[in-house]
Amino acid sequence: MSIRRKEKLIHTLRWIVKGRWAIIVGILAVGLAQRSINVVSIHLPSSVMITLALTAITYNLTYYFLLRRGMRLNAWTLRILAIAQVFVDQLLFTYIIYISGSSESLSFIFYFFPILIATVLFRNIGILLFAFVNSLLYIFLIVIEMNTILPFVARYDFVSGIHGNIPVMISNTLTIVAVIMLAAFFSTYISNMIRDREREILTEQDKVNSILNSLPDGVIMIDVTGKVIALNPQGAEMLQVKASAIIDNILVKENFIPELQELGAHIIQQGSHTHIESKEIEVEERGMRHVYKITTIPVFNALGKIMGSMKVITDYTRERELDRMKSDFISIAAHQLRTPLSGVKWLLKMIIDGDMGPLNEEQRKFLTRGYQNQERMISLINDLLDVSRIEEGRFKLNTELQQIEKSIIESIRAIETLAQKKNIQVRFIKPEKLLPPVLFDKEKIELVLQNLLDNAIKYTKKNGHVLVNILQEGNMVTVSIQDNGVGIPQDQQKKLFSKFFRARNVMQMHTDGSGLGLFIVKNVLTTHGGDVGIESEEGKGTKVWFSLPIHRV
Known part of the structure; x- marks a missing residue:
């Protein structure tokens, strides 16, 4: 028996035990009601009713305690329990039929309960076999009663015309047996329908499990109560837990080893029920720093009701280590290059200015081009150093309370020469x-x-x-810079603040640039507690705005 079939059988048997409590209470209620009806002559002693109730309670409790062992039960024990669940009920119901009037009794309808139980436990042949056993038990009861082997227990105070009337008893018995067998045949169709639906569900589950198990990331699903629904092998390995220990249980911080309890605390959090959230967590594990990204995805049912959340755990340790190594390399390389490049720049400047002798026009032209390329190289290195400081957290601020208009005016003056070369008017409102x-x-x-x-x-x-504009918006000062240039394609605007990104249309213009400027801008403003945004339409121009918080005295 496979683990999945074993789990399913245990789950089904447990539900049958729960359902039997309702049957026991219901039959007791029916028995008490029968005693209160004057037309019925059956007046069972209380001792008999108590014995019946205790018998049913005892064997149902026996099932309950046996099934608490769960997966520790072997396959043969579970099969015997499944058969006993049906057969013991059949024997008890046969006795109830006898004491409630046998051939005059309507209690044969209780035989439908074992058929229902067999429907969920066994395949078609099992259902029919138990229905046949039901029929044999009923026929056997009627036969031994007809032959006075058992004393007849009359149901009514009057003569019903059934007991002692052989043709009528035979006819009734055959009718009841036919009804039992017809119910069994109908149950086989229900059983087939259930099995087909189970196969569909299992097929879908296999697909989902295959997808989850093939993912390189850890995945854990938690319902709204905090109970773990699913955990893939990668997730179990990352979290250093056993799937069997936490699935179907409430997830708590203590499920994780001490080094991963901080990570576990973030996984336990339900997060937003409306949108996807991501967070990076750093933990010290076995003397090493690990970086995990936890993405929380809300999960809804077909009606749109929140069912829980799916946590995707990605190990970013290697990527972050590579980023650190790359940043270190860029920082070291930039530092080493800046000094000699600055020396070459000033040497070229001296030659161009004639400090080392006169130059003809062609020499001056080529040296000037080299000087300009040198300036661009130094500018790129400065950008790389700024990026390195940002990523290492060394981009410190030296803030002062001051008017921002002055900085805007100074910055406009600094680019006047560049603007004049293209006859571009820069206006500050x-x-x-x-x-x-x-x-x-x-x-x-x-x-x-x-x-x-x-x-x-x-x-x-x-x-x-x-056009440069500045205005106050609530507790923020907003600066905007608007041009009528080439604009930015709509599909690329979200990437503008990424490192080394340049829009497709500006790359075709053959303009120089590192793709680092806006990345630096974004980080500088974020560090100040401000914000930045872009509004642009390709071919019409771009408006870039940034805001800074006002200092309230």
Whole structure:
């Protein structure tokens, strides 16, 4: 017997035991009601009724305690319990039929309960066999009563015309047996329908399990009560738990080893019931730092009601280590390159300025081009160093309470030469009244302004314009820079603040750029507690805005 079939059989037997409690209570209620009806002559002594009730309770409790052993029961024990669940009921119901009037009794309908139990436990042949046993027990009871082997227990105070009337008794017996067998045949159709539905469910479960087991990430599903529904092998390995120990149980922090209890606490949290959430957790495990990303996905049923959540656990340790190594390399390489490049830059400047002798026009032209390329290289290295500081958490702020308008004016002056080369008008619309002071790092915010203004001029064609505006919006000061340049494709706007990303249309323009400027801008503003956004339409222009919180005294 497979583990799945064993689990299913145990689950079914447990539900039958629960259902039998309802049958016991119901039959007792019927018996008590029969005693109160005057037309019925059966007046069972209380001792008989108590004995019947105790017998049923005893064997149902026996099933209950045996089934508590669960998967520890072997296959043969479970099969014997399944057969006993039906056969013992048949014997008890046969005795109830006898004491309630035998051939005059309507209690033969109790035989339908064993048939129902057989329907959920056995296949078609088993259902028919138990129905046949029901029929044999009933025929045997009627035969021994007709032959006065057992004394007749009359049901009614009057003569019903059934007992002693052989043709009528035979006719009634055959009718009841036919009804029992017909019920059994009908139950086989119900059984087939149940089995077909089970196969469909198992097929779907196999598909889901195959998908979960083939995923490289750990997956754990938790219902709204905190009970674990599913756990794939990768999840069990990452969390260092046994699936059998936590599935169908409430997940608690103590299920995890001490090193992973912080990770476990985040997994236990239900999270949002409306959207997907992600969080990275760092843990010390066996003396090593591990980074895990936990993605919480709400799970709904067909009616849209929340069922729980699925946690996807991704081990980012290797990726983060590679990122760190890459950042270290970039930082070291940039530092090592900046000094000699700066030396070459100033040497070229001295030659161009004539400090080392006169130059002809062609020499000056080529040296100037080399000087400009050198400046671009140094600018790229500075960007790489800024990115390295951001990723290492060394991008510190030196904030002061000051007016941001002054930094805007200085940044516009710094790009005037570049704007004049393309005949681009840069206009700053000053506020009518002085805005409240803002707490910011002057150097870092001017770096932001320089990046945004440089982009606006670089990606705006000749004779264009750039508009800089500033206004107060609630507790924030918002600066916007708007151009009538090439714009940004809609499908690429979400990636603009990623490292090394450049939009498709600007790459076709053959303009230089590292794709790091907006990444730096985003991080500088986030560190200040501000925000940044872009509104753009390809071919019409771009508006970039950023906001900083106002310092309230």
